[in-house]
Amino acid sequence: EAQVTQNPRYLITVTGKKLTVTCSQNMNHEYMSWYRQDPGLGLRQIYYSMNVEVTDKGDVPEGYKVSRKEKRNFPLILESPSPNQTSLYFCASKGSTSYNSPLHFGNGTRLTVT
Amino acid sequence: AQSVTQLGSHVSVSEGALVLLRCNYSSSVPPYLFWYVQYPNQGLQLLLKYTTGATLVKGINGFEAEFKKSETSFHLTKPSAHMSDAAEYFCAVHNAGNMLTFGGGTRLMVKP
Numbered sequence: 001e002a003q004v005t006q007n008p009r010y011l012i013t014v015t016g017k018k019l020t021v022t023c024s025q026n027m028n029h030e031y032m033s034w035y036r037q038d039p040g041l042g043l044r045q046i047y048y049s050m051n052v053e054v055t056d057k058g059d060v061p062e063g064y065k066v067s068r069k070e071k072r073n074f075p076l077i078l079e080s081p082s083p084n085q086t087s088l089y090f091c092a093s094k095g096s097t098s099y100n101s102p103l104h105f106g107n108g109t110r111l112t113v114t
Numbered sequence: 115a116q117s118v119t120q121l122g123s124h125v126s127v128s129e130g131a132l133v134l135l136r137c138n139y140s141s142s143v144p145p146y147l148f149w150y151v152q153y154p155n156q157g158l159q160l161l162l163k164y165t166t167g168a169t170l171v172k173g174i175n176g177f178e179a180e181f182k183k184s185e186t187s188f189h190l191t192k193p194s195a196h197m198s199d200a201a202e203y204f205c206a207v208h209n210a211g212n213m214l215t216f217g218g219g220t221r222l223m224v225k226p
Contacts, residue, residue, distance in 0.1 A: 004157070035216075040123060042204055042216035043158075058213060090157055099146045099208045100165040105157030 002027045006091050006106035013081055014114055021076045021109050023091030031094045032074040033058070033103070034066065036087040043090065049074055050097050081113040116141045116207050120217035128225045133177075133192040135220050137205030140186060146208035147188045149179055152219075153201045161203070164188065175199070200224045 004025045013019055025032065033048035035058075045058030049068040063085055065077040074093075078085060088110050092103040121136040139145055146165050150158040162173025169181040175198075179190045188205060205217040 033214075040218050042118075042120075042218045044216070045213050048213065059215075092157075100163060102148065102160040102163060103150075103158070103214065105159070107155070107157050 002104070004091055004093055004104050004106040006089075006109050008109060009107065010110050012112045012114065015082055016080050019078050019081060019111075021078075021089060021091075021111070023074045023076065023106060024072050025074075025091075025093040025104070026072065027093065027095060027104065028071065029093035029095045029104070030071070031097050031101075032068065033092045034064070034074070034076050035090045035092065036060065036085075037090060037108075038087050046076070046089075081111075083113050085111065086113050087111060116145070116215050118205050118207050118215055118217035120203075120205050120220050122220055123218060124221045124223065126223040126225060127195045129197055130194050133190070133195045133199065133222065135190040135203050135205075135222065137179075137188045137190065137217060138186055139188060139205070139207045141207055147179075147181060148206040148208070148214070149173065149177070149188075149190050150204045150206060150216075151201050152204065158204060161190070195222075195224045197224050197226065 007022045034046040035043040037043045044060045047066040049055045091106045094101045117140045119138045148163045149161040152158045162171045164171045164181045172178045177192045202221045206214045
């Protein structure tokens with residue numbers, strides 16, 4: 001089944017403790033992206049990647065890192081999480097970098113930073 | 115920079131009634147416009163998209179949207195609401211740099 005898989009689904013951590021949220025897609029998609037969803041703000045893009053070893057900042061990249069060493073994986077790294085990074089995170093991918101290609105989303109990771 | 119405004123964070127309709135979810139965008143170039151739906155505890159799924167051509171776009175589950183350039187709008191409609199339509203709906207516009215800008219979302223509630 002074609003899908004985008006995120007892990008974990010739920011994560012509670014403390015301020016300053018490094019964490020990684022994994023994202024993997026099995027559709028051989030070139031483009032991958034991370035979003036955070038906050039009430040009333042919709043989804044805001046954190047980082048995106050057009051291909052292996054190519055990453056770019058989105059609207060809200062501060063406090064996050066990403067890497068794209070393989071086509072299928074696009075982990076999100078929080079080196080020193082803070083409470084304002086408590087949010088619902090989504091990974092997404094699409095098969096083409098063209099503007100009209102739709103995104104395929106994972107089921108989300110709910111992160112709480114205390 | 116492009117932006118998307120969804121009027122009404124919550125919309126409530128009765129089953130069988132018309133659904134109208136509003137979306138206005140700002141864009142300095144011809145936009146690519148999308149509607150996504152999010153069911154509880156799931157990621158977003160594409161409902162429909164406008165790129166070029168016909169301004170009335172039909173999507174899945176009986177939804178459609180009309181691109182009106184003069185009004186910078188892309189409202190989502192469905193003639194008759196079903197209980198299964200209860201979800202959160204997001205309008206989005208594709209902007210430069212291969213980034214998608216989302217509106218704040220509208221939660222649709224369907225009353226029996």
